[in-house]
Amino acid sequence: MERIRDAFASLGSNRALIPFIVAGDPDYDTSLAIARAILESGADMLEIGFPYSDPLADGPVIQAAALRSLNRGCQLPDCFRLVQDLRKETNKPLIAFTYVNPLMQYGATQFFAELAQAGGDGVIVPDVPLEEAPDLASAAEKQGIAWIPLVAPTSGENRVQAIAQQARGFVYCVSSLGVTGERSAISTQVESLVQAVKRHTNLPACVGFGVSTPDHVREIAGYADGVIVGSAYVRRIGDAASGGGDAIDMVSHFTMSLKDACRA
């Protein structure tokens, strides 16, 4: 949790770049090398998707990545190992993104204990809304893992307030209706969502879902504390895996261009 706070504190007037990749996509070693390259190219934190068979908040690009990873046999212990391997090399925050069922099957206490032990800092569970969150959020807190909840354009002021109070680390603002996936434009609605979050917490507010280009990042950097870029990374990794170029090269250049857009 401290690493997340410190990372935001050290940004000055810049914004945090938070890329997302799927653990084990397309295989364990490649995903480790990709994560390393992203962090070395200027990302401020990394969100690591734990692959799941039925990712209902995700669009086709991340679904396909989860499938590639699962087909190579990547399971929870491998995801924790990825966090651990990265932690040996970096002080930047590492955030797990997991659906609730794998977490529930592993046992919340054990899940968060192992995540913390591996060097993880936070967790995002897209299918656990406010009402279902209290037990899981407190289990995370006991292990020093930040519970990073999502707010949506449909949440409304009262829910935003309650969610902001439940949040640790930062608040994840969903840019638009729908699942993850690249979009041609970022909805202007999200700025008012970020403002609503800021009325209720001093935690950073970061924007994700659909953020695909340096232009999007520049726009969001005008009002939010950070941006999360997922499908645009995962698509590049998928293209590379099917022979469309070198993944390390592609994600490094992409990271640098996004990082530029995060600078004030």
Place this chain on the structure above:
Amino acid sequence: MSTQNNYAFPDPNGRYGQFGGRYVPETLMSALLQLEQDYLRLRADASFQSELAYYLKQYAGRPTPLYFAERLTEHLGGPKIYLKREDLNHTGAHKINNAIGQGLLALRTGKRRIIAETGAGQHGVASATIAARFGLECTVFMGEEDMRRQALNVFRMRMLGAEVVPAMSGTRTLKDATNEAIRHWVSHVDDTHYVIGSVVGPHPYPQIVRDFQRVIGDETKEQILEQEGRLPDTIVACVGGGSNAMGMFFPFVEDTQVQLVGTEAAGHGIHTEHHAASINKGRPGVLHGAKTMLLQDEYGQVTPAHSISAGLDYPGIGPEHAHFAESGRATYVPVTDKEALSAFYLLSKLEGIIPALESAHAIAYVVREAQRMQKDSIVVICLSGRGDKDVEQVAHMEGGLADGANS
């Protein structure tokens, strides 16, 4: 058995014991809370209820008969067997009960567009039918594999003016069609009502679908009292998600002398990997927004289900069924593809009623257990749908249409 008097589930958190709840993306929460509020208001609204009753009677053809299956009874030499004839509903299955209810719900809440998921296609057809009748736009998500198995129903939906979208992910069956419907709903939640077809999904859906299907059990109770002067000893219904079973069981929950039996699809057998027996072989987990019994591997990845019948080919089950199983109020028994197929023929030949392969699972249980049941006991089977949609598939399994089918 625990006592079930004053049964009061779901609780205010949408839970049935440990099961149920709302495990969905935050984007959907406001819509679910609004839906709950709208539904509770309309449920108590006499004009809504009388409109619902009108369409159930004049459009769907209710009440459906409770038919004494005399030749089946004689053949098995066991209990008196009654069939609740949901197959006689308009569109051929119980699914229309819920589709009418939710179609009216969409109208009353100002939604001009509905979406639905479908497995065997019966719920898709029912939704497309209601959309046509009420002038709503309709999109149905159906697994690509099921579109192949149930090509006739795909054609019917398109004739009714619905758009049918193939679900290409995962196992390309009902589970994946439901994922796609939920994903679509997340993007269109402001103008679209999602008509879930079974007692699954996040709260308040399991309750809404149960309430719209309970007409099956309510009628059965009245009809059996009229014909036999007493309640049945056993009620049997097939369970995929479990809407016909819940509709049949729910009015009998507090009548603890009535044994409730759900038949799960055992596919090739529950000792194999090819089945859909979530209660018998699953563990508590989360699927499609609810905590329920779920087929999954050690790390919580959902494992593919299998059943001869597309409508039962589902790795989860409604959360209230999971609760009934845990509390002991109902029991859930596996029935294989083979047993179902043989019951499919048996009922066709003895009673002149071709059942849906789904419903054949319920019949098969009674065929198997009849000798162990008391002769003077009464069994009601929910004949949830007719088998027209399955004739082609069964003919192919028997070696082609030209040979005809002999069993």
